[in-house]
Amino acid sequence: MRCVYCKSEIHDNRSMEICDRCGVNVWGAKMFSAIRQATDEARDNNDLCRTNMNPEEVPNVGKS
Numbered sequence: 001m002r003c004v005y006c007k008s009e010i011h012d013n014r015s016m017e018i019c020d021r022c023g024v025n026v027w028g029a030k031m032f033s034a035i036r037q038a039t040d041e042a043r044d045n046n047d048l049c050r051t052n053m054n055p056e057e058v059p060n061v062g063k064s
């Protein structure tokens with residue numbers, strides 16, 4: 001699969017289609033890590049539809 005932002009190839013099996021570079025750029029390392037963990041856990045529980053995960057709807061914490 002490819003990153004939705006930069007279209008670079010993502011090689012691991014994360015549930016978000018966003019590469020580390022873009023994720024950290026958008027949310028910051030700490031927030032991106034938390035989001036990845038949350039979405040991966042949700043996927044593991046089979047209650048996440050990929051189309052429901054719109055990166056633009058995630059609040060930009062700490063950047064008021």
Ligand SMILES: [Zn+2]
Pocket residue numbers: 003004005006007008018019020021022023
């Ligand atoms: Zn990217």
